[in-house]
Amino acid sequence: MIQKNMEYCKEEINKKAEYCLGCKVKMCTKGCPLGNDITQFIAYVKEKKYEQAYHILCNTSVLSPICGRICPHKSQCEGACVRGIKGDPVCIGELEAYVGDMGIEKQYQIPKFSEEKKEKRIAVIGGGPAGLTAAAWLIRNGYEVTIYEKYDKLGGILRHGIPEFRLEKEILDKQIQKIIDLGIKVQYQKSLGKDYVLEALEKEYDAIFLGIGANISAKMGIEGEELQGVYGGNELLEYKLPIEYIGKKVVVIGGGNVAMDTARTIKRLGAKEVNIVYRRAEKQMPAERKEIEAAKQEGIQFLFQTNVIKVIGANKVEKVECIKTELVKKEGEAREVPVDIIGSNFIMDTDYVVMAVGSKPEEGIVHSLGLELTSKGNIKIDENYRTSRKKVFAGGDICGVKATVAWASRSGREAARAIMQFLEEGKSN
Ligand SMILES: Cc1cc2nc3c(=O)[nH]c(=O)nc-3n(C[C@H](O)[C@H](O)[C@H](O)COP(=O)(O)OP(=O)(O)OC[C@H]3O[C@@H](n4cnc5c(N)ncnc54)[C@H](O)[C@@H]3O)c2cc1C
Incomplete structure (x- = not known):
């Protein structure tokens, strides 16, 4: 839904824009993969010059309403915001989405860079x-x-x-x-x-x-992966496979966007229990903090520092065998590596297993x-x-x-x- 009640929102949005310091050294721009001129577009929002703000964003992006909503802002622009050093960063994503939505609502044009027709x-x-x-x-x-x-x-x-x-x-x-x-x-x-x-x-x-x-789910290469009831997260979302989740138990393996989106989708489709199993610590999860919090609020359970080592079942999935892990510093590795704790194995009942451990x-x-x-x-x-x-x-x-x-x-x-x-x-x- 386009941000309804834009006039009401405007007051809120302008308050959020005013919080931006308009730094000369634009750390936020450095944090943005697209290099959006963030302080400049926010400066226009402060002046309520939304079309100009829109054109600043169009200099570097054509996806503002989308990036404003789903970019991992905390590890990109907002993560680099100077305001964030002592408090909360500027809500850059929200401001970008607002201006992007304005572009749609008010039919602002995406400017051309050249009117000359090239014969290519x-x-x-x-x-x-x-x-x-x-x-x-x-x-x-x-x-x-x-x-x-x-x-x-x-x-x-x-x-x-x-x-x-x-x-x-x-x-x-x-x-x-x-x-x-x-x-x-x-x-x-x-x-x-x-x-x-x-x-x-x-x-x-x-x-x-x-x-x-x-967008093909990577496999884990574990025993039982070929059993009926084991799915790739990417495929589940892309092809919307007609699976009956109501009252079922589901194990989702992984810690990124695909794991979070499949788990939350499956829970909304009526699954009784959804467990996300992730072999590293919570703070190492690649998914955005807000997604993890939202998943928790929706009743999804997390098993951190836990690895699935085997899928068990006669023809179809019945259980998974898991093992706890400890994080160990290893030479040459930028971050701690999860290592299985011998003897910590345990079994979990489940109806489906979803692999969300990478895409290829x-x-x-x-x-x-x-x-x-x-x-x-x-x-x-x-x-x-x-x-x-x-x-x-x-x-x-x-x-x-x-x-x-x-x-x-x-x-x-x-x-x-x-x-x-x-x-x-x-x-x-
Ligand atoms: C579930 C999920 C959640 C994600 N969440 C986020 C998020 O919150 N934030 C974020 O920043 N990133 C997220 N990502 C990552 C992000 O979506 C991708 O990095 C991005 O979409 C990649 O863009 P792309 O254009 O390279 O590929 P794609 O988005 O995969 O687009 C490829 C296009 O090519 C088409 N195509 C494929 N094969 C052919 C063919 N043979 N012939 C013609 N056309 C073909 C496809 O249909 C598709 O339209 C997520 C990814 C997934 C899977």
């Missing part, structure tokens, strides 16, 4: 944060862009992963429409590797950006592309986001960049800049 065509494969941002940057600079997306809607994980209770589809749809309205063409339900191949696009387009994400690219597709890969199976890019093929650039989760929306978006924007440079250089040859 670029294909963007994948319409998640990386692809949407790359496409927006290219079209704002006058290039012709077509997005090829395997689904009938754009958004990537924003649509097929992050649940409605964290990111409203109404906001997502409206922001995506705003981006498409810049003049981007979209080919829906066109899957790379199935409906067309890279070589064909290379012949048709001057450059290609690949942003197909990495879809092997079949990345291997079929004929591109050089990293040792982790991601698409290898150089410092200019270029793959091993001259015309093909890539960004976002498929390249193994830090898996957050803002980092994926940044890589789309920077890859677009690299593509433009490549196309401009090509003109003079």
Whole structure:
């Protein structure tokens, strides 16, 4: 729901903006993966000049209503806010979401960078944060862009992963429409590797950006993982598998966004008991503090410093065997490492097990592309986001960049800049 009652909100928002010190050295901007000029947009909010605030954000981002809601602010902009040293940081996320929502409500335009039409065509494969941002940057600079997306809607994980209770589809749809309205063409339900191949696009387009994400759940490699009733968290959220949770017990393994979102979704779908099992300490959880607190309030239980070592059942899951861990300092490791405590094993009854221990690219597709890969199976890019093929650039989760929306978006924007440079250089040859 768009922030209702914006006039009422305005007073609150302005109070929050006034709290910003407007520092000369912008630590918040340094903390933002997109490099948003945070003090400047907040300065405009203080003056109630919302359209100007919106344009400042548009200089670096096209995802403000989304980033304002779901970025891990405490480890990015707000974590770097000088106000946070002695007290609470400025609510940067909330302010950004407010201005982003204003952009939707009041139909502020995302400004173009150039009115000159360039005679070059670029294909963007994948319409998640990386692809949407790359496409927006290219079209704002006058290039012709077509997005090829395997689904009938754009958004990537924003649509097929992050649940409605964290990111409203109404906001997502409206922001995506705003981006498409810049003049981007979209080919829906066109899957790379199935409906067309890279070589064909290379012949048709001057450059290609690949942003197909990495939304396959990693496996743990433990006994019983193949049993019926064991699912990957990414797949559960993406495909909304028709599973009956009412009255069931569920164990979710992991400590990041996927673990938190699956656990909270499953609880809302009626599960009797949801246990998140995480092998490290609570303070080491990659999920945002507010997500952990929300999960606790919703009745989800946490077993910290606990590892699942075996899934047990005749045909389907019946139990899991767990072991307690202790955290040990190890040479060469940046943080303490969990080590199993011998003899601390215990058994838990459960109906389902959800693996949320990491995400990886879809092997079949990345291997079929004929591109050089990293040792982790991601698409290898150089410092200019270029793959091993001259015309093909890539960004976002498929390249193994830090898996957050803002980092994926940044890589789309920077890859677009690299593509433009490549196309401009090509003109003079
Ligand atoms: C459950 C979950 C919760 C998360 N929560 C947060 C959060 O709160 N905050 C945060 O910052 N980050 C979060 N993340 C991470 C963030 O969503 C990702 O880092 C980001 O979406 C990556 O963007 P991307 O564009 O690289 O890939 P994606 O978002 O995965 O988009 C890839 C796009 O490519 C399309 N595609 C895939 N294969 C093909 C093909 N063969 N042909 C054509 N199109 C294709 C897909 O349909 C999709 O539209 C979360 C991730 C998950 C899984």
